[in-house]
Structures are given as C-alpha cells and as structure tokens.
Amino acid sequence: MHARQAAPEVCRECGTPHPVYEIRDVKIAHRGLEASVADIRGWFCVDPACEEIEFDESTDSLERWVAAGDALVLKERARAKQIGERLRRSRQTLHLSQVEAAALAGGGHNAFSRYENGGALPVAAVTTLFSLLERHPELVHEARALAAETQRVLMGEATDIA
Numbered sequence: 001m002h003a004r005q006a007a008p009e010v011c012r013e014c015g016t017p018h019p020v021y022e023i024r025d026v027k028i029a030h031r032g033l034e035a036s037v038a039d040i041r042g043w044f045c046v047d048p049a050c051e052e053i054e055f056d057e058s059t060d061s062l063e064r065w066v067a068a069g070d071a072l073v074l075k076e077r078a079r080a081k082q083i084g085e086r087l088r089r090s091r092q093t094l095h096l097s098q099v100e101a102a103a104l105a106g107g108g109h110n111a112f113s114r115y116e117n118g119g120a121l122p123v124a125a126v127t128t129l130f131s132l133l134e135r136h137p138e139l140v141h142e143a144r145a146l147a148a149e150t151q152r153v154l155m156g157e158a159t160d161i162a
C-alpha cells in the first residue's frame, strides 16, 4: 500500500474541475456482461457522462477493479466457447459444412468457424435459427433457399424476397 496521493484538481480524462472523493460500487461491462465492484475508493469525475476514476492508491481499489475486469473477460470467453460448442453440435446434427452454415447465418465465409471457436459472439438470431433448425431439420432446405434468395437481393441481383 502507498500513502493516499494528493486530490486531483481536474479530471485527467475530460478536464472537469474538482473530482469528488467517494466510496462507490462501480459497474463494469464487457461485451454484454456486467459486474459490480464494491467499495471502490477514489476521486470520481463530477461530469455524469464521464466515467473516469482516479483510484485512491492507499487502498486496493485499482487492483480489485482490474481483477474484476479480467474475470469478466474470462467469463465472456467461456460463454462464447459454450455458445460456439452448442452451434457446432447443431451444425453437425444438421449435416452442414461450416461454409453452408455461414451461408445461413450471414457474416461472411469465416463467421461460423469464428463462432464455433468462441472467437466471435453470434447475434441471438443465429443461435435461435440453429436451435430452431435442430428441432425442425425438415426446414433446412427451405432455410437454404431463403438465405440464397436474401443473398441475391443483397447483391442486387433480385429485387424482392420471395
């Protein structure tokens, strides 16, 4: 632990004068996940649009805030991996290649492999579509026809979705 540093005169992020010393529960967020870090001590910017905190160096506030952020990143990776494994199972059950699945999901050729590897998080519509198709595999043919039609519209080769 260090001694408490001198109070900052202005917010170093936005320059607003007189950040105020408080003890707050601070919310952190990472790709849709949120957590709260209790009892963060430091100087908070008084501009409500600014989230700058100068942490009190005589406390462990900064260390706990960083650790909570790291934990959130790990949690998000685990979630992406779990969703990816679920999508892979659906795709394999439906006997689709990754390229064929990407044609249904959109987002480019490599999108589906990134989803399956947990490197990218799909929008909810993608996971919903594959869950639906897994329950109703007889719709795969129709889904592929609709996706091909949509692709033609997007490419400007057709003007209307059938």
Ligand SMILES: [Zn+2]
Binding pocket: 011, 012, 013, 014, 015, 016, 045, 046, 047, 050, 051, 052
């Ligand atoms: Zn500020």
